[in-house]
Amino acid sequence: MAAATTAGAGAATPQPPRQYKLAPQSELRVEVLPDAPLRVRLVTGTAEIFGTELPPEGWVPVPPRSKIAIFTWHGATVELDGVSESEYASDETPMVIYINTHAILDARRARARAAAAQGGDMEASQGPRVIVVGPTDSGKSTLCKMLLSWAAKLGWKPTYVDLDIGQGSITIPGCISATPIEKPIDIVDGIPLEMPLVYFYGHPNPSINADVYKVLMKELAKTLEKQFSGNAESRAAGMVINTMGWVEGLGYELLLNAIETFKANVVLVLGQEKLWKMLKDAVQSKSNIDVVKLHKSEGVVLRNSKYRQKTRSFRIREYFYGIANDLAPHSNIVNFSDVSVYKIGGGHQAPRSALPIGAEPVADPTRLVAVNISTDMIHTVLAVSYAKEPDEIISSNIAGFIHVTDVDIQRKKLTYIAPCPGDLPSRLLIASSLTWYEA
Incomplete structure (x- = not known):
């Protein structure tokens, strides 16, 4: 296996192509620089990036500023070409727990589909409504991508709901939005934008006007309910909801509001015991809500406020110019x-x-x-x-x-x-x- 490398932030010293031989259930973690191209190729075996499989041949470009993990279930050799900020292999991952979570959600979808086919009531025909919560830099959006891509790979079309106005993974920051995921999320292009529902809050922080944030959540939920009521398959596929990393005070209140507004029945808590306990106590009177504590990946990279601000600017630029500057x-x-x-x-x-x-x-x-x-x-x-x-x-x-x-x-x-x-x-x-x- 190639030695782990660190080019250093802003550095773009040329690096020769290098191969990593990954053991089963291990991953290669890579941070990509803002202005140095990097691509990855699967040489042998099978591997995936956040639930989307790497193609068996050909190079895949990795978008600038990405922080990715190339994971293999059964072992693989992958090759990197280009400059990275850092790259290293690790066998300490929570992926088995995450795939087991996916399997449980998949079983719920199958039950909901069967109930709908037998003319069951709305509750029985409702698939999992999963809300992923946790502090900043706990891997929420990454887990959402994996759960969505794994579901899509099995033929489901779950709805992705993004409530994280600070970063925005469907469209620009300052929005709450939703879109159906019909196939595994593209490694390069990200979330598909053919049919998004977007409501504009207009700020990166909900404290500026929390009441409007709540109203917009309610409007989005109302629109989705209408769609689900007329489409049994979408209803059975359910939704995966990404949230902000603000989990105290008003942020916690907005989390509870989101759980109620979107009628979430599965709450996945990443990386914080205290939050898991608080949410478990808060919803204990509701028998249909499961609050599950999950480990966060050790590969999650911490980002300061300056980095987040830069990321917001890049997201806005990408809207007008494209990820690859091709618009x-x-x-x-x-x-x-x-x-x-x-x-x-x-x-x-x-x-x-x-x-x-x-x-x-x-x-x-x-x-x-x-x-x-x-x-x-x-x-x-x-x-x-x-x-x-x-x-x-x-x-x-x-x-x-x-x-x-x-x-x-x-x-x-x-x-x-x-x-x-x-x-x-x-x-x-x-x-x-x-x-x-x-x-």
């Missing part, structure tokens, strides 16, 4: 009068004169407020709503996003880039605190 966004100009920009929350419910003596006006967290277009919007991301009328904005999902590159107050013109040419699908736009500075 070309289009610049366009609109008159101020052609669009209306709103923000959710911040307006007062009533003036002091309309309130009882001594009462203070409070901000309505879900009220829609019209926003004047100004130069403050330069470098921000705006969401394009599917809503037909302003009062439908909070309950409508998103068509896409634009990035404001210039605001000409004198000529009343707003310049933006969008992923595709042509007119915007709606004149109703939602403001955000998400910024991206194009290099």
Whole structure:
């Protein structure tokens, strides 16, 4: 086996191609640099990356900034070509526990499908609704990918729900979203984006307006319930829900709210005994919810706030330019009068004169407020709503996003880039605190 290497952050010293012979139930952990290409090839045996099998021949490019684990159940030889930040093999993995969890979920799906075929009630025909929780850097999104890919490999089409507004694995940060997973998640392209349901919160932190976060969760859950009620197969396949790493105070309250809103019946707790105990106690009166403690992988890489901020910027850039820089966004100009920009929350419910003596006006967290277009919007991301009328904005999902590159107050013109040419699908736009500075 090749020796473990560390190129060091930012370093791009050339590394020759090297092979690793992996023992059964071991993995090769690799961190990819932001600007140095790396590819992987399966030489012998079988191996997978987060539940998706490596093809038996040919090189697979690994996206920049990725932190991957190439795992083998029965032994494999893999080859790396390119520069990595670090790479090493390990036989200490929780994969057996994870695959056993998948097997239990698969059995529940089969029971739900059988119940639906026999005309069973809605509860009996409901497959597992799995919510994955844990502190930051505990491997939540990775476990979600594995559970989804393993299920898809067996022919199921589970729904992936992403509530992690800080990072965003379906679309850009600041959103809660859902999409069906019909095949194992592509190693290069990630989560498929053909049919996502996206609701725009507009900030990377739920504490800015927790009430709106709850409302958007409720809207997404309501839409999914409608879909499941008309599709027995999707209902039996169930969902896998990724959550934020904020698990204390308001973060914990939002976790409980998510469990209730999405009617989760399996709670997988990664890497924290205290959280497992708290959630177990919180739902003990509900006999249909299983709270399961799982070990986190030792290969999980810790990320500081600066790294997370950079990752958010990269995610926004990827939306417009693609992971491999293979997309070309289009610049366009609109008159101020052609669009209306709103923000959710911040307006007062009533003036002091309309309130009882001594009462203070409070901000309505879900009220829609019209926003004047100004130069403050330069470098921000705006969401394009599917809503037909302003009062439908909070309950409508998103068509896409634009990035404001210039605001000409004198000529009343707003310049933006969008992923595709042509007119915007709606004149109703939602403001955000998400910024991206194009290099």
